[in-house]
Amino acid sequence: MNDLEMYREQLALCDDKIIDALVERNAIVEKIMAYKEEYGMPILQPAQEDKQERRLQEKLEGNKYQEEIHDVFRRIVRNSKRIQARKLFSYNIVLIGFMGAGKSTVSDYLSTMFAMKIVEMDQVISEREEMSIPDIFATYGEEYFRDLETKLLVEMQSKKNTIISCGGGAALREENVAEMKKNGRVVLLTASPQTVYERVKDSEERPILNGNNNVEYIAELMEKRREKYEAAADIVIQTDNKTVLQVCEELISKLMEMDAE
Ligand SMILES: Nc1ncnc2c1ncn2[C@@H]1O[C@H](COP(=O)(O)OP(=O)(O)O)[C@@H](O)[C@H]1O
Numbered sequence: 111m112n113d114l115e116m117y118r119e120q121l122a123l124c125d126d127k128i129i130d131a132l133v134e135r136n137a138i139v140e141k142i143m144a145y146k147e148e149y150g151m152p153i154l155q156p157a158q159e160d161k162q163e164r165r166l167q168e169k170l171e172g173n174k175y176q177e178e179i180h181d182v183f184r185r186i187v188r189n190s191k192r193i194q195a196r197k198l199f200s201y202n203i204v205l206i207g208f209m210g211a212g213k214s215t216v217s218d219y220l221s222t223m224f225a226m227k228i229v230e231m232d233q234v235i236s237e238r239e240e241m242s243i244p245d246i247f248a249t250y251g252e253e254y255f256r257d258l259e260t261k262l263l264v265e266m267q268s269k270k271n272t273i274i275s276c277g278g279g280a281a282l283r284e285e286n287v288a289e290m291k292k293n294g295r296v297v298l299l300t301a302s303p304q305t306v307y308e309r310v311k312d313s314e315e316r317p318i319l320n321g322n323n324n325v326e327y328i329a330e331l332m333e334k335r336r337e338k339y340e341a342a343a344d345i346v347i348q349t350d351n352k353t354v355l356q357v358c359e360e361l362i363s364k365l366m367e368m369d370a371e
């Protein structure tokens with residue numbers, strides 16, 4: 111055997127070790143999940159994630175391949191999150207609720223924590239139309255926008271394991287709700303009119319509230335929509351005075367409870 115052949119064999123042995131370590135690592139990830147579930151512990155633990163990241167930084171300090179190894183670890187962590195998410199949610203998670211309830215924020219956080227794909231409906235529609243949501247409303251009217259929402263929700267049926275962040279009006283059409291439920295669990299986020307107002311008062315992105323951005327109008331519109339939101343929901347989470355992390359934890363545990371039934 112010449113040297114080159116020997117090095118190649120050594121490399122293959124290294125790859126085998128990496129594979130074995132990854133299989134072992136993933137099995138441990140599953141054990142941690144099962145443990146948290148058994149003892150009713152929070153699934154998301156961002157502080158632990160930060161701690162792990164710091165440990166890695168320290169360990170790699172001064173290492174010649176620091177950047178490359180770090181890159182590999184980022185992928186490893188992302189894939190562990192995916193494994194977790196696939197195990198927990200075999201369906202789409204569809205967030206509905208009034209403007210300012212936190213649908214976009216919660217979706218974003220969840221998608222980061224579980225490395226799940228996300229569809230932010232307003233953003234997709236806006237990109238496709240090459241126009242902001244207020245401009246779509248102003249140019250073509252609300253009905254046109256609502257039809258785009260319906261079309262997008264129909265497309266979403268081909269997705270799996272995806273977080274769908276709806277616009278606040280998406281759950282108002284019955285046909286939309288039927289689409290959401292085909293492949294997803296519908297999560298209703300709620301907040302009081304006062305909380306909504308505090309969260310959206312400086313926003314210019316919500317044409318429905320144009321010129322009416324006050325607690326009274328919000329309360330009235332919320333009441334008009336309430337029945338439809340509630341009828342669509344598989345689970346409901348009240349978000350007043352809760353952090354985004356708390357809302358996400360509640361969402362996860364309620365979905366897990368639902369699956370256990
Ligand atoms: N639980 C929360 N606590 C405090 N602020 C929040 C919370 N959820 C969302 N927000 C804030 O409220 C605003 C509106 O949230 P957003 O996610 O855009 O709502 P939605 O998509 O339901 O209209 C954002 O500025 C966001 O940072």
Ligand SMILES: O=C(O)C1=C[C@@H](OP(=O)(O)O)[C@@H](O)[C@H](O)C1
Nearest residue numbers: 208209210277278279316317318
């Ligand atoms: O409630 C509504 O009718 C709407 C809510 C908005 O989304 P957010 O709920 O994310 O603000 C956006 O889709 C559009 O301005 C209409």
Ligand SMILES: [Mg+2]
Nearest residue numbers: 213214276277
């Ligand atoms: Mg939103």
